Amino acid sequence: MSAKNVTLKVENLNKNYGSVVALSNVSFEILKGEVVALVGDNGAGKSTLVKCVAGSVFPSSGSIYLDGEKVNFHTPGQARDAGIETVYQQLALVDTFNISENLFLGKEVKRTGLSRLFGILDRKEMRRQALQAIQEFNATFPDVNATVETMSGGQRQIVAMTRGAFWGKSLLLLDEPTAALGVQESKSVLEVIERFRSQNQMSLLIISHNLEHVWQVCDRILVLRGGNLVANLVKKDVTKSDVVSHITGAYSK
Amino acid sequence: MKNFRVTGIQARLLVLIALVVMFSLTTPYFFGVSNLTNIIVNASVVGVIACPMTLLLVARQIDISVGSAVALSAAVFVVMSEKQSLIIGLVSGLAAALFVSALNVAAIVYLRVESIIVTLAGLIAFRGLAKVVLDGRSVTINGWDYIGEHRINAFGLLKVPVPVVIFMVMLLIFYFIMRATKYGSNMYAIGANPESARLSGIKLEVQVAKAFALMGLAVFIATTMTVSMTGIASPTSGQNLEFLALTAVILGGVGLGGGRGNVLGTCLAVLILAVVDNALVLRGVQSFWQEVARGSLLMLAVIFDQLSRKRDKTVRMGI
Numbered sequence: 001m002s003a004k005n006v007t008l009k010v011e012n013l014n015k016n017y018g019s020v021v022a023l024s025n026v027s028f029e030i031l032k033g034e035v036v037a038l039v040g041d042n043g044a045g046k047s048t049l050v051k052c053v054a055g056s057v058f059p060s061s062g063s064i065y066l067d068g069e070k071v072n073f074h075t076p077g078q079a080r081d082a083g084i085e086t087v088y089q090q091l092a093l094v095d096t097f098n099i100s101e102n103l104f105l106g107k108e109v110k111r112t113g114l115s116r117l118f119g120i121l122d123r124k125e126m127r128r129q130a131l132q133a134i135q136e137f138n139a140t141f142p143d144v145n146a147t148v149e150t151m152s153g154g155q156r157q158i159v160a161m162t163r164g165a166f167w168g169k170s171l172l173l174l175d176e177p178t179a180a181l182g183v184q185e186s187k188s189v190l191e192v193i194e195r196f197r198s199q200n201q202m203s204l205l206i207i208s209h210n211l212e213h214v215w216q217v218c219d220r221i222l223v224l225r226g227g228n229l230v231a232n233l234v235k236k237d238v239t240k241s242d243v244v245s246h247i248t249g250a251y252s253k
Numbered sequence: 254m255k256n257f258r259v260t261g262i263q264a265r266l267l268v269l270i271a272l273v274v275m276f277s278l279t280t281p282y283f284f285g286v287s288n289l290t291n292i293i294v295n296a297s298v299v300g301v302i303a304c305p306m307t308l309l310l311v312a313r314q315i316d317i318s319v320g321s322a323v324a325l326s327a328a329v330f331v332v333m334s335e336k337q338s339l340i341i342g343l344v345s346g347l348a349a350a351l352f353v354s355a356l357n358v359a360a361i362v363y364l365r366v367e368s369i370i371v372t373l374a375g376l377i378a379f380r381g382l383a384k385v386v387l388d389g390r391s392v393t394i395n396g397w398d399y400i401g402e403h404r405i406n407a408f409g410l411l412k413v414p415v416p417v418v419i420f421m422v423m424l425l426i427f428y429f430i431m432r433a434t435k436y437g438s439n440m441y442a443i444g445a446n447p448e449s450a451r452l453s454g455i456k457l458e459v460q461v462a463k464a465f466a467l468m469g470l471a472v473f474i475a476t477t478m479t480v481s482m483t484g485i486a487s488p489t490s491g492q493n494l495e496f497l498a499l500t501a502v503i504l505g506g507v508g509l510g511g512g513r514g515n516v517l518g519t520c521l522a523v524l525i526l527a528v529v530d531n532a533l534v535l536r537g538v539q540s541f542w543q544e545v546a547r548g549s550l551l552m553l554a555v556i557f558d559q560l561s562r563k564r565d566k567t568v569r570m571g572i
């Protein structure tokens with residue numbers, strides 16, 4: 001296992017909100033192409049960990065390395081530029097924008113030549129690339145030009161995930177991708193994750209409360225409890241009830 | 254959304270045409286080239302301010318200090334050009350307008366105070382400052398009547414007053430910015446879902462600061478127009494401007510929620526307000542009642558905004 005294969009390395013990460021310790025000395029690695037699940041009870045620090053890696057929250061101390069290089073993200077834009085994409089729990093979509101406008105939010109394609117000086121949008125090109133991305137992930141939408149406010153929860157989730165997969169180069173972070181969804185919609189979201197995985201390019205870190213769901217797609221499981229990383233388990237070596245006992249703190253060796 | 258936008262514009266156009274037809278039939282002297290031209294000329298200053306005001310409200314910001322900013326810029330412009338020269342006056346007037354927007358940006362973007370509070374303070378303070386500069390009197394200017402007096406020959410067909418030309422150019426520029434550029438698109442995103450915009454890497458502070466800078470330029474342009482059309486700077490220069498521009502933006506379909514609407518709607522609303530104002534004057538309605546009418550129009554605009562937003566929501570839940 002050479003260092004070359006490590007996509008993300010987190011070292012002694014700490015995050016305090018005032019006197020609340022959200023993360024305490026968290027260290028782990030994610031290998032290239034690996035799908036890792038991040039589980040833990042409410043308030044265990046999962047979202048905080050993802051936000052630190054995504055640049056929307058700045059850690060109190062500790063280091064983060066991406067593809068072997070130390071990174072210090074002060075804004076979400078910097079993390080995106082480095083190749084980390086995040087699908088937030090609240091999705092971070094603009095309701096009044098359509099799929100292609102959301103896909104290119106903050107990274108709009110400008111026309112070339114003199115028009116570039118004025119920052120003129122190339123809507124045609126963005127639409128073309130958006131349609132291609134949708135096809136690539138086998139996603140289907142009744143109307144690709146509709147604004148996302150008219151879409152179902154599952155469709156919105158898939159728009160956000162398509163955006164993450166479209167821009168992500170090294171790492172895709174998914175915060176509760178199936179939490180708000182029904183059975184059928186969860187199934188199609190898991191299928192999309194499975195497709196990411198088979199392409200084997202990006203590493204994935206998936207937060208979930210639903211062990212059943214992550215079990216279908218992950219290679220490894222990280223367990224957070226009270227801000228501490230209490231277990232780092234390879235899926236094929238453990239059972240679901242092992243993981244549950246780690247989450248609740250009932251596990252003893 | 255696209256269809257809705259178009260019908261919104263069409264609805265406002267119909268209202269404008271209906272009002273013009275109605276007043277033409279019922280109000281003497283209303284229908285005629287000189288009066289109709291007059292209406293548009295009087296609407297131009299409001300229109301110039303209403304364009305950047307549209308951009309601000311789209312991004313959930315507001316500037317109610319513009320009327321006072323015009324007063325300050327006009328005072329500095331006229332006093333300096335009487336004391337020194339026209340050029341120095343113009344440069345000083347521009348500096349005053351940009352000074353106001355720099356203060357607004359500093360308080361809103363860096364100290365993170367709500368823009369309505371910051372610009373409310375400005376509304377009071379800058380007019381006070383204008384009175385200090387003018388020593389409480391009106392000051393006349395010489396040699397600055399071009400904008401107010403001249404007309405530009407359009408295709409040899411009609412002669413368009415300069416203020417109207419300036420208004421139309423502003424309208425085109427802002428239509429282009431908001432419709433075609435990355436900046437415009439990001440401003441809509443900021444208004445619709447600020448947190449989503451931030452998480453996607455858009456720098457909210459920078460974008461909002463740019464909009465206030467554009468407002469500073471518009472304030473200066475409006476100042477040169479007002480001074481040229483009235484020939485003076487006075488403690489009441491630019492009075493009610495913020496109110497009129499705001500009413501137009503809300504009536505024009507942007508609303509207080511942000512993230513929607515455009516300058517075409519605003520432009521039609523500016524004309525609707527100017528037509529109503531003119532008809533009230535021609536019919537000899539007492540000026541107190543004119544004020545009541547203006548206030549009621551703003552109220553009406555806000556109510557329409559609420560209703561249209563509710564309708565949007567029911568549609569969303571229905572699907």
Ligand SMILES: Nc1ncnc2c1ncn2[C@@H]1O[C@H](COP(=O)(O)OP(=O)(O)OP(=O)(O)O)[C@@H](O)[C@H]1O
Binds near residue numbers: 021
């Ligand atoms: N912005 C904040 N300010 C103060 N405390 C915070 C903030 N964000 C999170 N916390 C606290 O940090 C701890 C970890 O929160 P976090 O959201 O990371 O948990 P989580 O594992 O994602 O929980 P959940 O499963 O409920 O989403 C909690 O105690 C929470 O109250």
Ligand SMILES: [Mg+2]
Binds near residue numbers: 047048089
């Ligand atoms: Mg969470």
